[in-house]
Amino acid sequence: MSTRHFLTLLDFTPAELQGILDRAIELKRILRSGEIYEPLKNRVLGMIFEKSSTRTRVSFEAGMAQFGGSAIFLSPRDTQLGRGEPIEDSARVISRMVDAVMIRTFDHATIERFAAYSRVPVINALTDDHHPCQLLADLQTFVEHRGPLAGREFAWVGDGNNMCNSYVHAAHQFGFHLRIACxxxxxxxxxxxxxxxxxxxxxxxxxxxxxxxxxxxxDVWTSMGQESEQSVRKRRFSMYQVNPRLMDHAADDALFMHCLPAHRGEEISEDMLDDKRSVVWDEAENRLHAQKALLEFLLVGAR
Known part of the structure; x- marks a missing residue:
């Protein structure tokens, strides 16, 4: 059987994605019960970071440790990826030494090239075009709080960026409707x-x-690599802040999410993260559980 990769939400069927969400909720219960569950004992995840991140590193590294495995953190200073050695050659070498590879990078073509030459599953932990791991966490959070996704109305407000793209894919795969304001x-x-x-x-x-x-x-108005556009973006996006007044237009049981880090006073008001409709801390935690379910699916199979 050919190696499965997770580069966008379109790489899995809707049933597989739903299975991962269900399993993430179960793995969360298992962890909180204190049960030891180590399906990836002696397995190694290679983590390649060309873009830094708090939540991505901690969630994947903690997840592998909880599963009995280990993770190797590789920054741009630690590898030859794209710095003298072709991506294809790096993929051939690294994938002979680890059981899966997680990549957080800029150009989506980089991860596609790496996956094409990798012997092991490759996971997209963010590119400029897509952020599917974050969507797994977001959707898990919604299911936990409000139940099934199909037939719902979701809103994306702000930049039509990688998160927006992945929300579009999620709408297609899970049967909800997405309204986008940019x-x-x-x-x-x-x-x-x-x-x-x-x-x-x-x-x-x-x-x-x-x-x-x-x-x-x-999401933030200015992402990593766009710092030179910050002043222009702040002016152009000023009417797209999410705040309690905007949330009052939403359904009575609406939820608010942000993938973090957040810039209070810009894309959200100073008080939005503390609003009763905000579930951002559950959303952040669920990166751990959703990615554990993803790793289990790729390395062990559906449970």
């Missing part, structure tokens, strides 16, 4: 919006996106 010039790729017009709609204002939504999600 400033002019910062929308998702038009071809993608056309392809997924059945489940994602671009609207003009944050209020229109949030109206009646069961979930409102956002």
């Amino acid at each position: 400033p002019y010039g910062f929308e998702p790729d038009p071809d993608m919006l056309e392809q997924y017009a059945h489940c994602a709609t671009l609207v003009k204002t944050a209020e229109e996106a949030a109206e009646g939504a069961h979930l409102v999600a956002t």
Whole structure:
């Protein structure tokens, strides 16, 4: 059987994705009960970071330790990846020494090239185009708090970035509808919006996106690598802040999510993370449980 990779949410079937969410909830219960469960004993995860991250490193490293395995952290200073050695050669070598590889990088083509030459599963821990691991955590969190995803109305407010793209894929795979509100010039790729017009709609204002939504999600206005655009982005995005007033347009039982880190006073108001509708801390924790379910699926199989 060919090696399975997780580069976008489209790499798995809807049933497989739902199975991972269900398993993540069960693994969370197992961990909290104090039960020792080590399906990846003596397995090694290689973690390649070209972009830094708190939640990604801690969740994958802790997850492997809890599963009885180990993880190797590799920064740009620690490898030859893209720095003299072709990506294809790095993939051939690293994948002979570890059981899975997690990559957090800029260009999505980098992870696709690595996966094409890897003997072991490759996991996308973020690229400029997609962030599927975060979506697993977000969707797990919604299911825990509000139940099934199908038929729901979700809102994305802010930059049409990698998170937005993965929310579009999630809408397609799980059967919910996504309304997207972005400033002019910062929308998702038009071809993608056309392809997924059945489940994602671009609207003009944050209020229109949030109206009646069961979930409102956002991200920073300026991502890593875009620092030179910060002042321009702050002006252009000023009408797309998520705050309690915007949330009042949403459904009575709406949830608010943010993948973190958050810039209080920019994409969210100073008080939004403490709002009763915010579930960002559960969302952050669920990176651990969702990724453990993903690792188990890729290395052991569906449970």
